Each structure stands twice: as structure tokens, then as C-alpha cells.
Amino acid sequence: MTALLNVEELCFEQRAKHNWFNQRSGFTLSPISFELNSGETLAIVGENGSGKSLLGKLLVGAEKPKSGKIFLNGQKLSSHNIKQRCLNIRMVFQHSNESLNPGITVSKILEEPLLLNTQLNTAQRLNKIVETLKMVGLLTEHMYFYRHMLSDGQRQRLALAKALILDPQVIVADEPFAALDPSVRSQTINLIMQLQKDLGLGFIFISHNLGIVRHISDRALILKQGQLVETGKTEVIFNWPKDKYTEKLVTSHQSLIAPK
Amino acid sequence: MPNLDLYQEEFHPSPLVHTWLEFRKSHIAVLGLWLLAFFIVLVILGPLIAPFDPLLQNPNAFLVQPAWDASGSIRYLFGTDSLGRDLLSRLIYGCRMTLGISLLLVVISMLIGIALGAIAGMTRGVRSSVLNHLLDSLMAVPTLLIAIVIVGILGIGLVNSMWAICLALVPQVVHNTREVVRAEMQKEYVLASKLDGAKKFHLFFYCVLPNMYEMLVVQGTMALSIAILDISALGFLGLGAQPPSPELGVMLSEGLREAYKSPWLIALPGSAIFLMVLAVNVVGDGLRSALRNRLQN
Known part of the structure; x- marks a missing residue:
């Protein structure tokens, strides 16, 4: 059986630039390979600037990799065919606030991906919007709301709804819980886990909150400065870390939660 | 579609209605809107309201005082000018000319400016920055001066001055549109739309224009x-x-000759211009805060 998502030797390089107009430091993402089965959660963990978000962007196609292949259900994804990719791999952005257009209503926000990628008529689109809103625990009336009228948790749900509305197979979430308070965060986590069970989604989840990672992910990928440090089952990594860096992460996390 | 009319009190205003509800909260803005509506009615219905032809000269009534003066007559409500033309009719036609032409010019220059600004804002590289810097340098010169220069080249006349003002207004619109489009294109929701496979046309009308x-x-x-x-x-x-x-500016300069004898000849066209500009600014200000409030609280 082929995996849902198969990433082979994905590699990214940004050269350092030093000219008059822009200065930027270079960044290299070493070749990374992993597999994701449907219904499985993969966590990408690492410190700031380790290339976690970049890996997420490479997967959804916001950045172009230098080399490497991504297979979805055994089919190679080309960087030109954005339609095929966005129908199947959807991204939930880090700041739900900024990834939602402030000038249009929620129904318009959700309608946009449908307009661009499906042949549904107006009534079908409306049905789909209402259905998706209910799926993430929002109300039909929220269709008429603007971004600023929603709370942070509702915005997060809306961002999730926007990702789910095209019935994708993989969702890439870039720190989706970073800005939420604990109660809303756990609500959202439960919602995602429930949806994952119902729809059989593959879920790639970028975070540096190791507590959540341990709670929801099946496997984890540890990155450090663009290098893949360690990969494996989450429980194995947390209990028997092989690499020194991983060990440091795990012990620092445990010293936080363990009572002294 | 599921039943949405569960409660009768439930009310979801459309964006337009929403803006109007916010606009109505400011009394001054509503007053300005009435004033502007009055002028626009004059523009549309001017010929039906005006009692006389604006060019008709009455040799028996030179410089008649306005009706509120002891020597005035109700026949000429605002009096007559030095050639015996009815000032009220001339004012109505003057508003029609000045405001009507201005509206037309603004619509044309905004359309040109937004189109150019959007192109400049969505593209990158040499073409975009050449367009931008060229027009930016024009912005350092006041529009009236540019208009005078253009009239100097094209020659004197109403149509030429219309062209001149239209062209002089374009650079500012281009500049501001480009700035806003540039800023919007950096936002994350534009990236999200791009990942949905949006083309530039769609990006502009769905993501940038509403903001x-x-x-x-x-x-x-x-x-x-x-x-x-x-x-x-x-x-x-x-x-x-x-x-x-009968154009308000022309009426002013004609009235200047008899300003000492009959000051209303410049006072009335002058206040007409003043009220027009005031109404436009008050309405614009109210509309802007209404639009901002709609999206902020």
C-alpha cells in the first residue's frame, strides 16, 4: 500500500544576497524524506528558525523546492499544477487573523476556494459553506459576519473551515494553536482530532509546544537549523531520544511539566 | 438552503446597508449629504427649475438688487448682473456646469488612475518603478499649475481645461492606489488565495479591492x-x-468689476462654490469613517 503523502529528498536552498538593495542571509534545508498515511498525524518540531514553517510552505507549494519529489497517493505533484495540489493539500496559517480577508464576509471567504476550484453552482456552494461551518462548530449565521466580529477561537475554526471546504486529504497547520488560550486551544485540538477520525485526514502539524505534540501526533520530525535530527514514533522519541538535541528538548519540556 | 428566518428580529445587513447605518450615526455627515443631494438635484433638474434663460439679457433691469433688499423685486430673486441677466438662473446653471463637469472628470480620472495604479502595484520590476517614479515627480507640482501648463499647450477653452484637470488628477490616484495594492499584496490572505490558485485578476477584485x-x-x-x-x-x-x-468661476470674475456696487454678484457664486466643496468634504469624511467603523467595531 502506498502512503497518502510521500516526500522524497525534499531540499531547499536560499543563497545569501549582499547587494545594495537587499541583504538576506542564506538558508538551506537539507534533504528530508518522510511518509504520511491517512488518518495519521505528523508533528514537525524544532526551535525558531529551524525551517519548520518553510517545510510546510514547500508542501503546500508556497515556496519552490530546489530538488526532491512529493507524491500524493503515488502521483507526483508538479510545482506548476497548483490546482491539483490545493484540492488535496490545504494549509492553516499561523495567524488566523491575517489569513482571513477583513473586507469580505465569512461566506465570501469560504466561497473563494469553491469558486476557483470547483464547478458548483451558487446553491450548491451555499450548501457546502453551511455544511462546513457546522462541521467546525460555527453557526449558519456566521456567514454574514466579518472577520473583526469573530473571537480568536472562532477565527481559528474559520481558518480550519477554509482548509476543509475543498475536502482535502492532507492538512498542513503552521502553529495553529499558538495564539489561543488553553481552553480554546483544547477545544480546537479536540475538534481537529474528531474531524481527523471522521474524515480520515492526514494531518501535518508544525509546533514547538511539545505537550500538544505528544498528545496528538503519531510520529514526529525534529528539525534543527534546516537539518533533520531525528524522526520516528512520537512515544519512542519522547521516551528514548537518540540525538542529544532531542534529548535536550524533551528534558526541558519535562522539567516544565513535572512537579518539583 | 436551510431555514434562516428562525427569529424575526434577526437582521443581517448587507455591506451597503451596513455602511449606511454607520453613516447615519453622524449628524453632520447626513447634513452634508442633504446639501450634496440638493446640489445634485440642481445638476439634474437645473433647466426645469431655473426661471429664466441664463443668457437672456433684460435691458430694463441692470443690476437689480436681490429680493430681500428694499429696491429689489421678487421677479429676480437674487437680482440681476450688469447685463440684466437673472442671477438665480445663472447660479443654477453654474452649479450644473461646475459640479457636473467635476463629477465627470473625477470618474474618468479615477478609472484611469485605479487601472494604472493596480497594474503598477501588482507588477514588479523596472516597468512598475518607472511608471511610479515618473508620476511621483509630477505629484510635487500642484494640480492647478499642471492644469495651467496643459491649457497653455492645448489652448484656452472649457474642453481643453477639462482635459487638463483630468490629466492633472491622475498621478495622485495612481500613487495612492499603488501604495495600497502593494501593501495588500504582502498580506497573508493574498498568499492564501494564491495557494487556492487565484489569478491576478481575481486577486485584485476579491482580495485587494474590498479593502x-x-x-x-x-x-x-x-x-x-x-x-x-x-x-x-x-x-x-x-x-x-x-x-x-454661466460657470461659477467666470461669474466671479465678471462680478468683480461691479463688486463695490453690487457685492452679491461675487458673494453668491462664491458661497455656492464654498458650500459645494464643504458638502463634498463632509460627505467624504463621513463615508470614510462609516467604512472604517463597518470593518472595525
């Missing part, structure tokens, strides 16, 4: 008041509309 209305209103009202003032100024200087056409 640009506030800027457009500010720009539009500013351009409208500039256009009104410039048309009158060119008329006053004798570069735009020519006498005897």
Missing part, C-alpha cells in the same frame, strides 16, 4: 473638491470656460 474602498472614498472626495476648485479657478483666470457661459 481599498476607504482609500478610494478619500481619494475621490479629495479629487472632487480639487476639480471643483480648479475648474472655477481656470474659469476665473479666463483660461477655462469663457464668458458669457
Whole structure:
């Protein structure tokens, strides 16, 4: 059986630039390979600037990799065919606030991906919007709301709804819980886990909150400065870390939660 | 579609209604809207309301005082000018000319400016920055001066001055549109739409334009008041509309000759210009805060 998502030797390089107009430091993402089965959660963990978000962007196609292949259900994804990719791999952005257009209503926000990628008529689109809103625990009336009228948790749900509305197979979430308070965060986590069970989604989840990672992910990928440090089952990594860096992460996390 | 009318009190205003509800909260803005509506009615229905032909000269009634003066007559409500023409009719036609032409010019220059600004904002590289810097350098010169230069090249006349003002208004619109489009294109929701497979056309109309209305209103009202003032100024200087056409600026410069004997000849056209510009600015300001409040609280 082929995996849902198969990433082979994905590699990214940004050269350092030093000219008059822009200065930027270079960044290299070493070749990374992993597999994701449907219904499985993969966590990408690492410190700031380790290339976690970049890996997420490479997967959804916001950045172009230098080399490497991504297979979805055994089919190679080309960087030109954005339609095929966005129908199947959807991204939930880090700041739900900024990834939602402030000038249009929620129904318009959700309608946009449908307009661009499906042949549904107006009534079908409306049905789909209402259905998706209910799926993430929002109300039909929220269709008429603007971004600023929603709370942070509702915005997060809306961002999730926007990702789910095209019935994708993989969702890439870039720190989706970073800005939420604990109660809303756990609500959202439960919602995602429930949806994952119902729809059989593959879920790639970028975070540096190791507590959540341990709670929801099946496997984890540890990155450090663009290098893949360690990969494996989450429980194995947390209990028997092989690499020194991983060990440091795990012990620092445990010293936080363990009572002294 | 599921039943949405569960409660009768439930009310979901459309964006337009929402803006109106916010707009209505400011009394001054509503007052300005009435004033502007009054002028626009004059523009549309002017010929039906005006009691006389604006060019008709009555040799028996030179410089008749306004009706509120002891020697005035109700026949000429605002009196007559030195050639015996009814001032009220001339004022109505003058508003029609000045405001009507300004509206037309603003619509044309906004369309050109937004199109150019959007292209400049969505593209990158040499073409975009050449367009931008060229027009930015034009912005250092006041519009009236540009208009005078263009009239100097094209020659005196109403149509030429219209072209001149239209062209002089474009650079500002281009500049502001480009700034806003640039800023919007950096936002994350534009990236999200791009990942949905949106093309540039779609990006502009779905992502950027809904967030640009506030800027457009500010720009539009500013351009409208500039256009009104410039048309009158060119008329006053004798570069735009020519006498005897009833244009407010022309009327002002004609009235200047008899200013000591009959001050209403300049007071009335002057206050008409003033009220027009005031109404446009008040409405524009109210509309801008209404649009901002709609999206903020």
C-alpha cells in the first residue's frame, strides 16, 4: 500500500544576497524524506528558525523546492499544477487573523476556494459553506459576519473551515494553536482530532509546544537549523531520544511539566 | 438552503446597508449629504427649475438688487448682473456646469488612475518603478499649475481645461492606489488565495479591492473638491470656460468689476462654490469613517 503523502529528498536552498538593495542571509534545508498515511498525524518540531514553517510552505507549494519529489497517493505533484495540489493539500496559517480577508464576509471567504476550484453552482456552494461551518462548530449565521466580529477561537475554526471546504486529504497547520488560550486551544485540538477520525485526514502539524505534540501526533520530525535530527514514533522519541538535541528538548519540556 | 428566518428580529445587513447605518450615526455627515443631494438635484433638474434663460439679457433691469433688499423685486430673486441677466438662473446653471463637469472628470480620472495604479502595484520590476517614479515627480507640482501648463499647450477653452484637470488628477490616484495594492499584496490572505490558485485578476477584485474602498472614498472626495476648485479657478483666470457661459468661476470674475456696487454678484457664486466643496468634504469624511467603523467595531 502506498502512503497518502510521500516526500522524497525534499531540499531547499536560499543563497545569501549582499547587494545594495537587499541583504538576506542564506538558508538551506537539507534533504528530508518522510511518509504520511491517512488518518495519521505528523508533528514537525524544532526551535525558531529551524525551517519548520518553510517545510510546510514547500508542501503546500508556497515556496519552490530546489530538488526532491512529493507524491500524493503515488502521483507526483508538479510545482506548476497548483490546482491539483490545493484540492488535496490545504494549509492553516499561523495567524488566523491575517489569513482571513477583513473586507469580505465569512461566506465570501469560504466561497473563494469553491469558486476557483470547483464547478458548483451558487446553491450548491451555499450548501457546502453551511455544511462546513457546522462541521467546525460555527453557526449558519456566521456567514454574514466579518472577520473583526469573530473571537480568536472562532477565527481559528474559520481558518480550519477554509482548509476543509475543498475536502482535502492532507492538512498542513503552521502553529495553529499558538495564539489561543488553553481552553480554546483544547477545544480546537479536540475538534481537529474528531474531524481527523471522521474524515480520515492526514494531518501535518508544525509546533514547538511539545505537550500538544505528544498528545496528538503519531510520529514526529525534529528539525534543527534546516537539518533533520531525528524522526520516528512520537512515544519512542519522547521516551528514548537518540540525538542529544532531542534529548535536550524533551528534558526541558519535562522539567516544565513535572512537579518539583 | 436551510431555514434562516428562525427569529424575526434577526437582521443581517448587507455591506451597503451596513455602511449606511454607520453613516447615519453622524449628524453632520447626513447634513452634508442633504446639501450634496440638493446640489445634485440642481445638476439634474437645473433647466426645469431655473426661471429664466441664463443668457437672456433684460435691458430694463441692470443690476437689480436681490429680493430681500428694499429696491429689489421678487421677479429676480437674487437680482440681476450688469447685463440684466437673472442671477438665480445663472447660479443654477453654474452649479450644473461646475459640479457636473467635476463629477465627470473625477470618474474618468479615477478609472484611469485605479487601472494604472493596480497594474503598477501588482507588477514588479523596472516597468512598475518607472511608471511610479515618473508620476511621483509630477505629484510635487500642484494640480492647478499642471492644469495651467496643459491649457497653455492645448489652448484656452472649457474642453481643453477639462482635459487638463483630468490629466492633472491622475498621478495622485495612481500613487495612492499603488501604495495600497502593494501593501495588500504582502498580506497573508493574498498568499492564501494564491495557494487556492487565484489569478491576478481575481486577486485584485476579491482580495485587494474590498479593502481599498476607504482609500478610494478619500481619494475621490479629495479629487472632487480639487476639480471643483480648479475648474472655477481656470474659469476665473479666463483660461477655462469663457464668458458669457454661466460657470461659477467666470461669474466671479465678471462680478468683480461691479463688486463695490453690487457685492452679491461675487458673494453668491462664491458661497455656492464654498458650500459645494464643504458638502463634498463632509460627505467624504463621513463615508470614510462609516467604512472604517463597518470593518472595525
